[in-house]
Amino acid sequence: MLTRPRAPRIFASLILLATILTSNPLNAQQPGERWSTAKANLWQEQTPWLVGANFTPAYAINQLEMFQADTFDLAAIDRELAWAEDLGFTSIRVYLHHLLWEQDADGFLERLDQFLATADEHHIGVMLVLFDSVWDPNPQLGKQRAPQQGLHNSGWVQSPGAKDLKDRSRHALLESYVKGVVGKFKNDPRVQVWDVWNEPDNLNGNSYGENNLNQEPQEKLALVLELLPQAFEWAREAGATQPLTAGVWLSDRKADPKRLNEIEKVQLEQSDVISFHCYGGLKSLQTWINHLRPLDRPLICTEYMARPNGSEFDPILGYFADQNIGAYNWGFVAGKSNTIYPWDSWQKPYADEPPVWFHDIFRADGTPYRQAEVDYIRKVTDANTK
Template sequence: MTITSRLNPAALAVVVLLASCGGDDSSAPSASALAARAAIDAAASDSAAAANPAASGDFMNAGYGGPSHFPNQLVTLGLPGPTPALRVSSRGVPPYAPPAPPVATDTQTLTLADFDTYGPAWTSGGANTIRIDGTSTDGAKLVTNAQHPAYGHASYEADVTIGAPAPGANTANAGFIVHVTNPTVGTDALTGYYIGLDAVRHVVQVGREQNNWTDFVDYPAPAIVPGSTHHLKVVTRNNAIDVYVDGTQVISINDATSGLTTALRAGAFGLRRFGASVAFSNVTVSRYPDVAPATYDFSRVVGAVYNPWNAVNAIDFWQNYDPAIVDRELDYAQTYGMNTITVYLHYLNWVNDRDAFLAKFDSLLEIAARHGLKVAPIFYDDCWHVDPAYGPQPAPIFGVHNSRWVQSPGQSVEQQYLQPVAAGASTTYKQDLQHYIADFVSAHRNDPRILYWEPMNEPGCSGNGALQPTRALMMNDARIAILNAGATQPINSPNVQEAEGDYFSDFHAFHPYALNATTPDYSLPPSLLDSLNSETLQRGWPGGQAGQTMAGIASTYGGKTGFLVWELMIGRTNTRFHWGQTASAPATVEPATPFQGTLYPDGHPWSTAEVQALASAFSSRLRVLNATYYNDTTFTTPVFSSITPLVDFDLNTERGTDSPDASKGMNATNYAIRWTGALDIPKGDDYTFSVTSDNVARVWIDGRKVIDKEQPGLATAKGRIHLAQKRNVPIRVEYVHANGPASMHLQWSSPSAGRDNLVRVAQRPLTDALAQQ
């Protein structure tokens, strides 16, 4: 992916992007941008890479950093090698050294003669001072006259002295207006942006004017009081605005509102005041070489929010991180045509286990890359329970949507955002959260595996309007922390419940989840370019929300804005239950149609039609086995058939996730599964096949029984067979589960095993696989 222009104000060059720890969760067994456009290519599966080798360079070759050869080492059948080991170490990442600032092409000190007046008269207070007396009339402004061409990439500076509110006025506010067009007399009578110092509310204020006012952020600044003087500096590039007060950056804006007029990218400069007497001294403007706005084309993004099936929330995910489960589930994502995942980080994991958390994130990136997946990390989340706690997470509540999902960093931290983290501490929560963000970004500032950084998911989802200004501060400060860490990837927070996400983002992200809709929400933003559907998919419920379908999502957003579904797995987050199923009104039975989620823990999709909608956009060939599920132990009563990429899963004993597929009526005990398909044998050799299961398991290769495990109990059985180099060698696997936690894992090894010598599940047309269900 290539983007033109740097998001960091100091960097203007073209940048090229893209191309088991211990735990306490006893409920589940541990498995131990092209020229001037940013184009995201979606060659996620092997077959898509083969069909589009140019695309595969970005997605498939970032990958596996493990050993090239692994003789006689067990490999899960279907994976590209052993799961990379998790390596935990304390590491020091050198601080980012920003490039030298650009050289100004022109610098001018402006006087009153350089401006046209709109409203009450201004006067010269000396050679380098422009002043105006206080009145109760709002919005007096000066705008540079016609002898000054429009300013685009520029900096503006002045020493601003603000008096007390004039009689009858209730404010004392003054500052700059930038990128001004169409100014007339009147309070908000212009198009442009305003950056003001408010001496009554003691804030630095930024917002947009289009003959009305849209407030972006009010940044606390206790030193701004009537009678005080402050050095205000503003830097603009297209829709980006950086604000410095007395030498310190306090605000970083990028207005990514979809469909925004291009007139806001450049324009005149001006001074403005409300209520008080004001003096602007040493008003200086510098021009810099213009930078073309970065543009982003996410049309080929296909992916999902990723939280492992056995984790109830992000804290649980990272605290009990298991690379084998991650490797397995990201293989599912790749097989079914995905190229991107979003993952939720959590502040409390960083506070309590920093080094391990950073190492686990590195592990996830390594595993994702070997499956052709880009990663979009999310730092904060404003959704669901307000009181996260580190440590063992409680079990999910049956029938309750997102029953244990928690906000990050949590309501109490947000309420104390500018306060010390502890009594007597010199560090505030704001500073600590910036360190948290910088820890991840600094280590991956140029990492092509990162698609974008997301400061906050769905600001406003909590419904706590009192914290809306704080959420704007947090997104602002997160943006500054990400840029100061040297990130070359774009930054985004979605515009869903509150619009503020757009004001601190490099592109527009949206979640089409219209509430109480009578028809499915497939809405599109005003501009498809620079837009991403970063979360979607809810299948509705009777008498409530009108449901979306995967086919509807793929046809509406695929090839336009791209899309990421909630969520990859169906598991302990309980999002298979709908939004209306809360603790006070839980579901009493398993839903026949999961509200959200795509795949079950063993890798079979809830609906093969959904897989067809996902995969056929890029390829019609998949590496999958056919799977038939029986509600008996003798393979006589089939319940349904599906497909899976692997024979590799564990299930717990919790209601709903104790069955391979409760939505289809599968038992949690006394069931059987049979897999059939074919293997590609890359080289003649002696191959060892291994099954680890809790009960009966059998394996046939090329018509010969290789494993016959008839004894109950969790154990491993192996068998050896000599196979010649051959494609489409038949395989059949049978598994019988009695009771307790289910476990079934099929692996292989050979003396010549390696990345160029992999036993693989044979690739075949998707239509053939579905026809054999």
């Protein structure tokens, strides 16, 4: 599959970063402060439309398998990111894990740098996710388990997991990880946004059902509420020059300002740019936007596209473009993540490929799941990323 030529992104990004850091009076803020609305909106004006996917290569069941030394596969990543470039994607959202830092900080940073370089070769920037409260709360380093047939995200792991969340003596590791990773790439134009914590108030009840209380700490929300503002503080103390965010996601409230829980309030009050998840149709999406627009900050939807739920590229991606909202669909290449299967596969695992894919765009060989979708994505990105 041929990729369309584009000017090297790294040079334009360096010019942009230099402008923001040195010549812009709106940056007269003290280090460690949340961005002003003026600074955040100027950043959006000077940043190309962020459009792409949540990216986990097909070979990896989770963040650990993606980046651990014995499984890290740069050739596979390069191959798949060529397909993303061909779609006109300008960004990808990628999850990290604190245990990778503990295992081998220098090696992890080296592999992450190689990953960013490969993405940049394809004119694609990266949003890096530091923490995640979703799926398995018991992460383990080393060889990861094989996917369970027909089960959505059967091997994805939380960071921090239940043990490290509860054990305050381990929180110094979390701080070291955030400051080490952010500090390394704080001025790197290949990193476009830091997503501090994915779905911090997710208790995963749908995944583990009756066994959930045996999996998650009963005090999980209180522990996260304690750590979340610290995570923002650590990233700012590390000198991040890119914006920080943490996306609200609870679909029953859709960021209704009258119904926010305490964790959502922290997310919205600490984020330089506002991010959210919407797996519903256009009407649901418009409700999210109506609730978030009054915050007067750039909006980025960091997760969308679940076909059976009515969240499809056409018309959702076009609407994001019209509204100048960043957009990252969930899933890219069907692989070990099993995200072609719906969430309800945790209650009824599928023996065969589902009649309609839940997430993902390509099969493992690069063949589009739906050619019409790929054509539509290219049409939208051609019109909005030049």
